[in-house]
Amino acid sequence: MWNENSKPHPQIKGAKIIEGKVNFPISWLNQQGYCEYSIFLEYVEGISTADTPEMKKGQDIHQQLEEKFKEEAVPTTFNEMMELSQKEEILSRELWVVSPEHGIRGFIDEIWLTPDEFVIIDDKPGTTAYYSTINQVFGYCLAFKDTLQKEDNYGNDGRRIRAALRERGTDNIFWSAEFDQKAENQIKSLVDRMQELFNGSKSFLPTTNPRKCAKCRFRSYCEFK
Ligand code: SF4
Numbered sequence: 001m002w003n004e005n006s007k008p009h010p011q012i013k014g015a016k017i018i019e020g021k022v023n024f025p026i027s028w029l030n031q032q033g034y035c036e037y038s039i040f041l042e043y044v045e046g047i048s049t050a051d052t053p054e055m056k057k058g059q060d061i062h063q064q065l066e067e068k069f070k071e072e073a074v075p076t077t078f079n080e081m082m083e084l085s086q087k088e089e090i091l092s093r094e095l096w097v098v099s100p101e102h103g104i105r106g107f108i109d110e111i112w113l114t115p116d117e118f119v120i121i122d123d124k125p126g127t128t129a130y131y132s133t134i135n136q137v138f139g140y141c142l143a144f145k146d147t148l149q150k151e152d153n154y155g156n157d158g159r160r161i162r163a164a165l166r167e168r169g170t171d172n173i174f175w176s177a178e179f180d181q182k183a184e185n186q187i188k189s190l191v192d193r194m195q196e197l198f199n200g201s202k203s204f205l206p207t208t209n210p211r212k213c214a215k216c217r218f219r220s221y222c223e224f225k
């Protein structure tokens with residue numbers, strides 16, 4: 001099991017070493033799209049800031065959804081879910097996925113498991129499908145696919161994987177796309193870049209968009225603002 005070979009990264013806060021490889025939270029792919037340098041400040045330099053009102057609101061809505069789901073949820077194992085969903089549609093929240101191979105891990109907000117496909121849903125404020133949020137949900141798809149392939153019998157049953165973004169606190173899916181080979185290649189290439197940032201072979205680039213800096217919680221610590 002991966003967690004038997006897991007330990008905290010000695011220099012990068014929040015990263016781990018799993019099976020000898022740097023493993024980072026998939027949500028960092030979203031932060032990368034906002035500004036790579038903020039990842040450096042937060043996790044390499046270890047600067048912490050207070051949560052923004054938007055972050056607090058997101059956490060509250062997330063908690064409410066989780067509690068509502070738990071009222072009717074039936075605990076089950078990953079393999080039981082896979083088996084049951086070959087016959088009927090089921091829903092899971094906060095599904096843990098990890099890919100030691102690509103060095104990513106995280107909790108999927110919600111997943112619909114149907115006899116034909118898996119729909120990986122990430123809840124977001126607003127209804128704009130940013131490049132960064134698409135990367136994040138593709139990251140969950142990649143880790144989910146790797147998780148499937150680790151489990152006997154279920155990795156190759158032909159079901160498609162679909163990525164979706166939903167307006168937080170609503171049923172409004174405002175973007176979705178199949179996690180096809182092109183999407184997989186795109187996200188693998190970005191994950192590889194992240195690995196290069198962490199091993200020092202590439203530099204964390206600051207955004208060139210002053211509007212992002214104006215709203216950035218690391219602004220007072222940043223030399224590029
Ligand atoms: S102030 Fe601007 S350049 Fe600096 S971390 Fe924030 S977004 Fe990036």
